[in-house]
Amino acid sequence: MASSLLSLASASPSASLSSHGISKGKLNLGNASLCFNKEKTNPFIKTKSFGRISMVITSNVSRFEGITMAPPDPILGVSEAFKADNHELKLNLGVGAYRTEELQPYVLNVVKKADKLLLERGENREYLPIEGLAAFNKVTAELLFGADNPVIKQQRVATVQGLSGTGSLRLAAALIERYFPGAKVLISSPTWGNHKNIFNDARVPWSEYRYYDPKTVGLDFEGMIADIKAASEGSFILLHGCAHNPTGIDPTPEQWGIIADVIQEKNHIPFFDIAYQGFASGSLDTDAASVRMFVARGMEVIAAQSYSKNLGLYAERIGAINVVCSSPDAASRVKSQLKRIARPMYSNPPVHGARIVANVVGDPALFKEWNVEMEMMAGRIKNVRQKLFDGLSSKDKSGKDWSFVLKQIGMFSFTGLNKAQCDNMTNKWHVYMTKDGRISLAGLSLAKCEYLADAIIDSYHNVG
Amino acid sequence: MMIMWRYLRRGMSTSTRVRALRRSWWDHVTPAPKDPINAVTEAFLADPCPYKINLGVGAYRDDDGKPVVLQCVREAEGKIAATNFLESTCAAISSKLVEESAKLVYGEDSDVIKEGRFAGVQALSGTGACRLFAEFQRRFYPDSRIYMPDPTWSNHHNIWRDAQVPIRTFHYYHPDSKGLNFVALMDDVKNAPNGSFFLLHPCAHNPTGVDPSDEQWQEISSLFKVKNHFPFFDMAYQGFASGDLERDARAIRIFLDDGHLIGCAQSFAKNMALYGHRVGCLSLLCDDKIQAVAIKSQLQQIASTIYGSPPIHGMLAVSKILSDPDIKAIWLKEVKDMATRVQRMRATLKEALEKLGSPLNWQPITNQVGMFCFSGLTPDEVDRLAKEFHVYMTYDGRISMAGVTTKNVDYLASAIHEVTAFDQDGKILHTVCA
Numbered sequence: 001m002a003s004s005l006l007s008l009a010s011a012s013p014s015a016s017l018s019s020h021g022i023s024k025g026k027l028n029l030g031n032a033s034l035c036f037n038k039e040k041t042n043p044f045i046k047t048k049s050f051g052r053i054s055m056v057i058t059s060n061v062s063r064f065e066g067i068t069m070a071p072p073d074p075i076l077g078v079s080e081a082f083k084a085d086n087h088e089l090k091l092n093l094g095v096g097a098y099r100t101e102e103l104q105p106y107v108l109n110v111v112k113k114a115d116k117l118l119l120e121r122g123e124n125r126e127y128l129p130i131e132g133l134a135a136f137n138k139v140t141a142e143l144l145f146g147a148d149n150p151v152i153k154q155q156r157v158a159t160v161q162g163l164s165g166t167g168s169l170r171l172a173a174a175l176i177e178r179y180f181p182g183a184k185v186l187i188s189s190p191t192w193g194n195h196k197n198i199f200n201d202a203r204v205p206w207s208e209y210r211y212y213d214p215k216t217v218g219l220d221f222e223g224m225i226a227d228i229k230a231a232s233e234g235s236f237i238l239l240h241g242c243a244h245n246p247t248g249i250d251p252t253p254e255q256w257g258i259i260a261d262v263i264q265e266k267n268h269i270p271f272f273d274i275a276y277q278g279f280a281s282g283s284l285d286t287d288a289a290s291v292r293m294f295v296a297r298g299m300e301v302i303a304a305q306s307y308s309k310n311l312g313l314y315a316e317r318i319g320a321i322n323v324v325c326s327s328p329d330a331a332s333r334v335k336s337q338l339k340r341i342a343r344p345m346y347s348n349p350p351v352h353g354a355r356i357v358a359n360v361v362g363d364p365a366l367f368k369e370w371n372v373e374m375e376m377m378a379g380r381i382k383n384v385r386q387k388l389f390d391g392l393s394s395k396d397k398s399g400k401d402w403s404f405v406l407k408q409i410g411m412f413s414f415t416g417l418n419k420a421q422c423d424n425m426t427n428k429w430h431v432y433m434t435k436d437g438r439i440s441l442a443g444l445s446l447a448k449c450e451y452l453a454d455a456i457i458d459s460y461h462n463v464g
Numbered sequence: 465m466m467i468m469w470r471y472l473r474r475g476m477s478t479s480t481r482v483r484a485l486r487r488s489w490w491d492h493v494t495p496a497p498k499d500p501i502n503a504v505t506e507a508f509l510a511d512p513c514p515y516k517i518n519l520g521v522g523a524y525r526d527d528d529g530k531p532v533v534l535q536c537v538r539e540a541e542g543k544i545a546a547t548n549f550l551e552s553t554c555a556a557i558s559s560k561l562v563e564e565s566a567k568l569v570y571g572e573d574s575d576v577i578k579e580g581r582f583a584g585v586q587a588l589s590g591t592g593a594c595r596l597f598a599e600f601q602r603r604f605y606p607d608s609r610i611y612m613p614d615p616t617w618s619n620h621h622n623i624w625r626d627a628q629v630p631i632r633t634f635h636y637y638h639p640d641s642k643g644l645n646f647v648a649l650m651d652d653v654k655n656a657p658n659g660s661f662f663l664l665h666p667c668a669h670n671p672t673g674v675d676p677s678d679e680q681w682q683e684i685s686s687l688f689k690v691k692n693h694f695p696f697f698d699m700a701y702q703g704f705a706s707g708d709l710e711r712d713a714r715a716i717r718i719f720l721d722d723g724h725l726i727g728c729a730q731s732f733a734k735n736m737a738l739y740g741h742r743v744g745c746l747s748l749l750c751d752d753k754i755q756a757v758a759i760k761s762q763l764q765q766i767a768s769t770i771y772g773s774p775p776i777h778g779m780l781a782v783s784k785i786l787s788d789p790d791i792k793a794i795w796l797k798e799v800k801d802m803a804t805r806v807q808r809m810r811a812t813l814k815e816a817l818e819k820l821g822s823p824l825n826w827q828p829i830t831n832q833v834g835m836f837c838f839s840g841l842t843p844d845e846v847d848r849l850a851k852e853f854h855v856y857m858t859y860d861g862r863i864s865m866a867g868v869t870t871k872n873v874d875y876l877a878s879a880i881h882e883v884t885a886f887d888q889d890g891k892i893l894h895t896v897c898a
Contacts, residue, residue: 070761124531125740163771201769315776326488336496344622346588351740352777
């Protein structure tokens with residue numbers, strides 16, 4: 001699209017341009033303001049129709065004139081609204097960042113220790129290889145698949161350090177786009193909001209499989225299986241390894257088995273997003289069971305990991321993408337292509353978070369300590385679930401079954417509240433949550449459970 | 465396209481008795497070509513020779529050939545509080561970093577800074593900043609191309625290609641003079657369709673080390689105005705060209721004075737020796753604050769699907785260094801020291817080659833600026849240097865001067881002299897060049 005100097009019929013003759021007349025200090029004509037009526041509508045640009053081309057004489061007009069504000073992030077919007085609220089009983093159940101019982105951010109002790117170690121060592125900050133820190137890649141794959149897993153021993157896993165879960169997912173999406181053009185990714189309905197954005201920007205088509213059943217506030221297992229079966233052969237099925245975000249609803253082990261069966265039948269490829277290993281049950285191994293089951297069946301699996309939550313390393317952006325292949329040769333080729341994708345994105349990943357994880361997971365003493373801290377964090381969430389459930393059951397006389405609060409797992413819970421009810425939660429009770437009815441239990445303290453129970457009961461029964 | 469494998473697997477779920485239809489999904493995935501720059505480092509690392517020299521990657525080394533941690537970085541890290549922060553703090557720190565970074569580019573007292581007429585986001589070093597811009601360019605100018613200098617950093621081609629923006633090159637390096645091919649450059653700028661996007665290196669051109677003079681930059685800027693081209697600067701070496709950050713931003717200031725609304729990718733990888741922390745910035749000049757906010761939101765959205773938010777560790781350090789006057793003063797001195805050492809090595813290498821009686825003209829070594837020297841060595845000569853002399857560089861003959869030390873410069877000179885003055889049988893190859 002050339003911004004050629006078109007006919008200046010509407011401009012005065014003295015403003016006509018010739019390259020001879022233009023030099024600094026003379027007729028200082030700025031850039032022409034040129035916004036074209038595009039035949040193809042660009043969804044990002046507000047199309048304006050200009051009856052004529054206007055010449056801006058003195059100032060320079062940006063060529064990004066028509067760019068509109070991007071839509072605000074819904075989750076951050078919740079936090080902002082919360083901050084603006086001065087009510088003393090306000091409660092932020094929006095963003096999924098772990099908070100202590102005192103509702104403070106929590107830096108894990110193992111992270112502090114690892115940080116101190118790194119500071120003492122004073123290591124240089126040279127570039128990591130494109131695939132990331134080797135020590136990190138080793139421990140992250142072992143953490144997910146188990147150190148003794150044959151796929152690791154046989155070198156069949158291509159592991160590349162990524163920028164947390166998001167970055168790792170994006171690498172995988174780019175790999176899919178390049179090597180499986182036209183193949184679809186199936187994502188759960190609902191799923192983490194950014195999944196769709198990632199696949200859209202990576203130009204990978206996606207569709208949804210049924211997941212959440214509002215009637216039971218549980219899993220629509222039949223719908224899920226039917227939709228996975230109905231997808232054309234060779235689709236990528238995006239699965240949350242544990243602690244589904246946003247619903248908190250996980251398949252049972254038996255259900256996982258059936259999901260694996262269907263995926264194998266249809267020659268789909270399973271694509272796990274594991275952002276909460278350790279946060280679901282409190283046990284790192286237990287939370288990896290779903291992934292390990294698929295791998296044990298001999299399936300080729302993609303798995304994205306994040307250490308944002310379980311090591312509290314949100315801001316360091318540390319995660320990994322793993323591709324379990326049927327042979328070491330395939331793993332090597334896939335790894336080389338993942339690197340090729342990463343190089344023009346950011347060249348090589350940031351070093352600090354990788355070193356922390358490598359130190360924590362790779363050191364037996366620190367790893368043990370981490371397990372304990374993990375149990376503590378997951379334990380706190382289980383406790384608030386219990387207290388919330390107790391509050392709801394005892395206060396609500398309607399006989400409604402609130403047990404889904406206990407059945408759901410991980411940081412989030414889908415309350416089953418609709419938008420109007422969520423608004424009531426916020427407007428009347430100063431409880432901030434996302435409009436899909438999701439609450440983050442990581443932001444709930446035992447002290448506030450009763451209050452929350454009151455708010456939920458009121459919203460559920462008294463609002464439309 | 466896909467080969468289907470069929471074989472029995474033990475340990476299958478008995479509840480289904482599904483015969484494993486085994487296929488490798490990845491059979492059609494070929495091994496990727498190695499990144500040319502990293503391949504040099506790999507070859508170097510694999511070499512057991514004790515006096516090997518790595519002149520591949522552009523990472524600064526001190527005179528002992530060791531990577532450095534700058535004192536300003538240590539001081540900054542010492543002052544940074546423990547990482548007990550809310551997610552919202554990251555945004556505040558990021559904004560501070562962007563503000564300080566923009567001041568380096570546009571000048572503390574510039575109007576665009578005072579009026580906030582720029583959209584800035586933190587990026588994953590220079591690569592990340594370029595990629596964000598390339599994606600942004602594609603989104604809002606889907607039919608546009610990017611014009612790049614020939615040659616340019618190899619990854620520039622990967623970046624815009626992966627962002628699906630077609631690439632054209634413009635003349636830049638003159639192999640005969642080992643200098644700038646200014647006439648051809650201006651021709652290419654003139655002949656490009658009006659309103660084209662151009663990638664420019666404002667200082668310390670990578671890989672050639674050849675920079676336009678101030679006068680030449682002025683002419684380029686004026687022609688850009690006539691043609692209404694969009695100038696996008698990739699500034700990865702501010703401070704490394706002359707040793708003075710302000711001086712190295714001269715090209716950008718010239719364009720700024722001419723009223724261009726430029727874009728700029730910045731990297732702190734080299735000038736703060738923070739390579740592995742991936743700290744950089746992307747800024748776009750705007751009409752006004754309102755537009756700046758809109759553009760920033762779009763850039764953040766693009767970033768949100770590539771990596772979410774940038775890593776905090778490096779961000780904290782850079783932000784501290786730039787905003788604390790005492791630490792910043794230390795930094796400025798350290799940048800000057802690094803640049804000066806490289807300049808000294810240039811002079812030393814040239815002298816050493818001349819002393820050896822090399823008939824070739826090595827003036828370009830000291831004419832060229834920044835970390836890199838385009839030696840004019842051929843791929844065969846580069847190969848010989850690696851195999852026979854354990855001296856490693858990229859095949860285009862690019863030498864990272866940062867890898868040259870007082871201890872290895874004489875050996876390097878002899879090695880270069882050997883491969884250029886004689887062929888493998890010892891016959892004199894080259895005649896005197898002007």
